[in-house]
Structure formats: C-alpha cells, structure tokens
Amino acid sequence: MSVVQRFCARESAALGDPLAGSAAHAERNLLLSWPRAKWRRSLRQASDMPEAVNARLEAIAESGRRVNLIHRRDQSPECHRLYLMPENRRYEVPRDALPAFLAALQEDESLARWEIAPPQGPLLLCCTHGKKDKCCAKFGYATYRALAAAVADRGLPFEVWESTHLGGCRLAASAVVFPALRKYGRISDEHVVPLLESEAANHPYLPCYRGDSRLSPLQQCAQVAALEWLAGRDLRPEVRVAEDATAETADRRRLSVHWRDGEQTGRLAVTCEARTLRRHDTCADIASGPPTPSRVWVATALEAVATQY
Template identity: 25%
Template sequence: MSINETLSDCRFCSVLSQANGEDPIGSAGTPEHYLIIEAAPPWSVEIWLEPQPMPQQVLDALSFVWERGVKIRQLAIAPDCEYSQPGYTRILYYRRPAGLFAKFQKLEFIVPDDLVGSLAIALLKQPNDLPSFEQYRQKTDHIRELLVCNHGNHDAACGKFGYPIYKKLRSEYAASGGQLRVWRCSHFGGHQFAPTLIDLPYGHYWGHLQPEMLDLLVRRNGSVKGLYPFYRGWAGLSKFEQIVEREIWMQEGWDWLNYHKAGQVLASDEANEKKYADWAEVRIDFTTPDGSMSGAYEARVNYSPLATQSRELSIALQQPRPKNKTTRNL
C-alpha cells in the first residue's frame, strides 16, 4: 500500500491497525453455536434487535439463549444467485462438540420463508421439534463455508476492504458444485482487522487479509508460515490458548488442523484493574484423528501492551510430553 493510499484511507481503523503492526492473534470469537441465516442486505447495525429482515421468532430464539448465557454467534449471509432459491431461506447451524474436537458439527436446512422463525425456535429452544424439519435438511457436511464480513453499515472498513476479498474468493475458488462456498456476511467482531473471514466448519478466524495469500488459505498447498500474520485464532480456544495454538500449528503444519484438541489456562496474571493480563501458562491437549498419537503442549505466554495497539509476544513452547501415547512443550 502506497503512502498516498494510506493517507487517503487513514480514517479506517483497519488501516491504522496494520500500520501499527497490530497482531490479530487471540481475537477470534469463541461461540458454542453459530446460527447463520440468509437475508438480503443492506443490514442495519441492529439487525438482531429489529423484526426486519429477521422474523420475530428468530429474535425470540436468540433472546432465549442469550438470557441463559449461551455463547452464540448469529450471522446473516447474503443470498447468492447460484446457491439460493427464491421463496426459500438457508439456515446453517454449527455446534461445538463436547471434549476435544477439530470441527464444529453442522446442520443445514433450506426452508420456505415462512418457516424460518419456527426452525430457529427448534434449533435453539425446542430441539425435540427438529424431526419435523428433516425434509428440508441438506447433506452438506462435506462443504467448506468461507464467510467474509461485508457489513459496511456496522463498520466502513468491512465494506470497503471486505468486498474485494469476497469477490476474488467467490469468482476464483468457489466453483459450481464444488466443496467450497463463499458468502458475504454480517459483522462478527474485530473490524479493526478488516478484511476478516471465518472458515467453517473448522472455526478459524482471519484478519488483515491480502489477495496474494488467499490461494494458500484456500488450497493449503504451501508453507503454513505464510499465514502467520493473518491468523486471528481458532474458535475452540480462548485468547491465550489461541496465541499458543498458532505456534503449534506453525510447527506441526497442515495436519494440525485435523487434530482433535482442547485448551486450558493453567495460571495467569489476573488482569485486576488492567485491561490486559501480562502472562499466562497454557496447556493444549491433542489427539490425532485415528487416535494413534495423543499428548499435550505446554507454554508460557508473555503479552505486554505497547504504546501502540500492537502487543509484544514472548512464547516459551515446550515439546509435547506423551499422555498415554505422547506430550510436547513450545
């Protein structure tokens, strides 16, 4: 980006974030559920509090889980002339599995428009009613969904920088009838890292995306280290755990994405009056998909605020020590 381009875009938080060298790691959301509904843009800032374009039953279902402290990320996706059907609405629902996991569990439905609210109630509030929607269920567990934030009404940077990334992904990578779909979606946090993307069913978050790194992100056909500065983290882990998981991934390579894993913070500097904790000791347990190897990485993360928005990271990662079969330290 040239100096003139930087100056002309200086009002955008994402441009300032990149100029300050802000590392996006640790900023991924950590929902237990994703509720994703087709809805034509433009989307208002208060899309999830207004009965348009979402039916009131959708808002009621969300209120039900919010009141119970359930962590859910609700998203709108723009209909696509190839993917979508007039008179019908697509609903994607992802749920975090119990224990160690690599991917979120997926359900997809395409229902008549007048059944959107009823299905949302069944998914979030009355699961015993789900069998009545079985005829609308889609067999798409094999399809990878890339959601690029294009919610310009929420943050101008997401609209300005998100659409070109969406357009390139949609036109060059999402072939008709393939195993990848690309969507414009509503805001999911971290607009200072625009353009941002969620990769489902894995739950990887990306930020500060650049066109030249999309081939590596989609096709996974080169060194993982090229993705290091763009990775916001994995939704299955908390902030400090996400920081450690990135280091493990850089060491293990692409196979790591399919390892079943879980994290825990063993000890940390309680933030108290500070906005940020300064350090944490973290453990990441893992097992290979076939169960032939399992273990745990342990690491200490020092996370010191700088004068700018960026953070200085120091990570001591121990090689894994065996746990039945193997554990590693970073």
Template identity: 30%
Template sequence: MVSMRPTSALLQSHVASHCDGPMSDDRVYCSDLCLASGEPMPGTAVEVDVWLLLEYRPAWKPKAIEDNDLARRTRDWLDRTLAGIAKSGRKARAQFIRRPELDTDETTLFIAEAGTLKRFRSLGYDDMQGLTLDSPRFEEVPETHYFVCTNGQRDLCCARYGLPAYAALRTLAGSRTWQTTHLGGHRFAPNVLVLPQGAIYGRVFPEEVGAFVETIETGALSRCHLRGRSAYSPEAQVAEAFLHGAQKLRSVDGPTVTFETANGTAAVDIQPAATPLEIIASCGRTEPEAVFPLQPVGRPRRETA
C-alpha cells in the first residue's frame, strides 16, 4: 500500500474547525481523515478475552466506565469482577450499553468469552452483586447481537457516524442491537462489536448495513469492515483477514501466524509497513501521528491436510 498523509487541505480544515468551535458546519472529522488516508483496519481491534456489557441508561460521560453515577456497591462489584478476570490471566473489558428507545424496568448484563454470549436480567443492579462468570443464573444467548459505539462525549465521530449506523442496524436486527460506549479506534467510526462472534468492525456505514448483516447472520466475517477478532493479537487479526477460509488459530510465533483452513494449514508472516501513515487519531487532536499498519509479507505457505 502506498502511504499517504491526510491532504494538507483536509488537515488544515480539521485544525480550523477546532478554532471555529464545535458547531462549525465545515468541521472535518477524524473518521473522514482516516478514510481519506487509506489506513487499513485489520489489526486494530482492542484485545479482549472477556467482554462484560452492563446496561446503564443515564447520559454517558467521556470516560463512562470510570466516571458515572452507579452506586458504590455496584461499582465495587464491577471492579472486583474485572480484577478477578485479570488475575486469571485473561484480558477483560467493561462496556456500558443501552437502547434509549425502549422503556423497561429490566437491567441487562451480558458476558461474552470464548465464542459464547450469556445474559442476566434483573430489576436494577442489586441482584447482580453475587454473580460470578460461571453462575447458572446466566442464560446462554445463541443469537447474534450488535453493539454500536455511539458515545459522542468521547469522540464526535462516535455520535455523528455511530447513531445512524445504530438506527440502520436496529431496523434489521431489532432488539439485538444496542448502543455501547467507547470501543477504541474513533477514526474507524462507525464501529460495531458483534457477539458472540467476538469481532470488531469499522466503517459500517448505514448504506452498507444490509449487506453487513446478511453476511454476519451466516456466521461469516464481513471482511471489508473487519478490524479484528478481539481474542486475537494484532498479528493474528491481520492474518485472519488475509487468509480466506481461516477457521482456527493454531499459533503465533513472532511474525508468523498459522491458521487451520479447510485445505490444511496456512502460515503467513505479518510485519509493520515500512512507510508510516500520518493519521489524526481522534476529533480532539490536531497534531498528526505516525502509524505503521501491520500487513502480510509474501504469499501464504500452505500445508495440505
């Protein structure tokens, strides 16, 4: 891929829009700049082994998980749960979720790990206090659920692009669609977490939602939107996106990633690009930063079954 700085006109417009204030009609958003730069998305998904998604309906602040109005008892339970997961050597991430258009007395908690999605519903948060990840009080949820980052308090792109994507997804997937807090990678907005698949997708624009959902509902990855499967390292995320027919990750050995496929095993080397891209990471920044996107080197090496 040929590297490309955000065009000077775009970058100058982005800086000027900050000077003009948040209501400027000609603001340039980080998602627009990222798209113009040609930055590839595979390998950019946050690494997470266990997702904990808790319904929280009040307004979300920029760092909603740390700064919210949950009762101290509930926040302590959440902290203990996350710490327990981390102690086991797994990477955990908490998200707030909501469906603003629904009026319900129930509060929902999802836990996702190892390709499974479980749900617990209660009246408020008190009944969650004694829950553990293996509690029989969870019900397994086989249906695909969509979680769209819409927290405009964290980054303007998440509201500007996330909210229309949420509306389009909700039209097709109904109550299986939720808004969620920051998923990382503002510049790839609209971002969507799909569970129990465990993949994060970017640039899921409303006009592409129909094809996106059609692909996901078959159990396949939407490769043109794929940022990565969160349980994988960045290198493995890139390899899975590159290797069509990849079924199961076998190993990551330095730069070499090996997957099982329908036709045997395939290995590919993943390396940072030699030439950096200069990107604007979020709408709150004006200074570009250099990134070296991971990319496959050479052709896959296949071993037939």
C-alpha cells in the first residue's frame, strides 16, 4: 500500500495559514556564497567549512547579524561572494582570506581590499535548503530556476541566488528581496514574472507578500491589508503603519495606516483579530507529532479616515 507524502507547505495553504504577518527577519545580514552541495542543516554551516570560518560566522551571528549561505553555479567555490545588508556592499574573497575578512568585519576594520562594485539592482534570495526542509527542495528550487530564467530572458536588474533557510518553511517557495527586506511566500510559476516586474518598480507584489520585515506581525497584517485596499483603487503609495495599536479586546487590535501617493494622502483604520491555527511549521514536525497551536493575525475590517499624512 502506497503512502501519500505530506508537505508542510501544502498543509499550511490548505489551512488558510496567512502569509501576512510572517515576515520576521533580521535587518542586519551577512550573505556568503558556498556550494549548495556542502550545506548542512544549519543556515550558516557547510561540511567543508574551515573551523576558523565557522567560528567567526557563529560569533558574527551571536552579535546580531544574521548569516545565510547562498549559491549560484557561476560562482567559484574557491572565491567567495559576500554581501552586507542593509549596507548594500559586495565583496570577493578567496577562501584562504575568509578568516581575515571576517575578523576585520567583527572588529569594524576596513574591508576595502576585498570590496567590488555594489549590486546594480536588488538581490533576490530563494530558499532551496533541502537539508532543512523538503518543501524548500521541492518547491524552492523550481521557483529559483524560474526566477533566474525570467531575469536572464528579460534582462531584469536582479541578482538571483539560492539561499539557506529564510524562515517559514511551510510557506515555500519563499524568497526575500534585499535591500528592501521584503519577504514572499507560496511563489509559484504564475507569480514569477509579475513579482519581478513589481519589485523592479520597487513595489511589493501583493499576492505573495508576507510583509515588511521591519514591522511586527500585527503591523505587517495591517500593512498588507491597507496595500491591498489601496491597490484595488489603482494606488501604489508609500505607507506608514502606526507603532501603537488600540486594544478593542484581548484578541482584537485597531491600527492606523497613513499613506501618500504624490499629492494624495489619507489614513486607513485597520482592525486585526488574532486567530489560533493548529499547524506543522516544518515537514520534520509532521513526522514528530500532531500539529501545535500558533497565533496569527487576520485583518477583518478596514475604513478610510479623513486626515493628513
């Protein structure tokens, strides 16, 4: 008797697990190219990584800068590409010089000897970390290939890389755009070109948008709801989500979202409610036991309020 293979990404989508509010990500990042075949389960370790490099990366992560490994076939395995975000700086470092580079980064010394021209456009990372979760291998790699092919075919201004774990395996295929720090999930073939075109115009692509990583989950929920409401009126404005929310009940919050589009301005009041879902966050969780409760936010009401930006 055959066994139906289960994937956390499919189960999450079937549950109605919302994308909005799931975009948590550190603002300070170090990205280091390393051949995908050598990646381990950890997002920043590889099987052939020298101990001196591994120790430096762990110390950098402990200091508050997230470290991800990235991969492209055209990148030499012996000369590594590194990026600092949000600084948007790019470096080329031979493997034997990595300990010196990482030490200089830790000690806030000059990195000029390794620096090359900054990226000419956004950096787009797509999680393909199969050693972490099989959804990222199954859905992430196909999406990475589609994104890279679309960029090459259309001459779009992106650098597309495979990446280790970006968070939210259940939302595969997942991606993040630097330096804007916008996160996406459930990207499939029909989303690839419109997502790239939207990001090329420096706008979030709403059908797959998880939110601005600089905001809290509640604020992300309100932000995405406001952007969708505005897009329905052919507006793509700048938006600012209030830091404070009005508590209507224990599980109900009301936030203000201010927007500006040229000379037009306005304010929206977005009501978000907490819901509890029982879900598996990763495919490994499926094998280890029943789903566990998770709290999510859902926008349930929105109204326009006359005010100044």
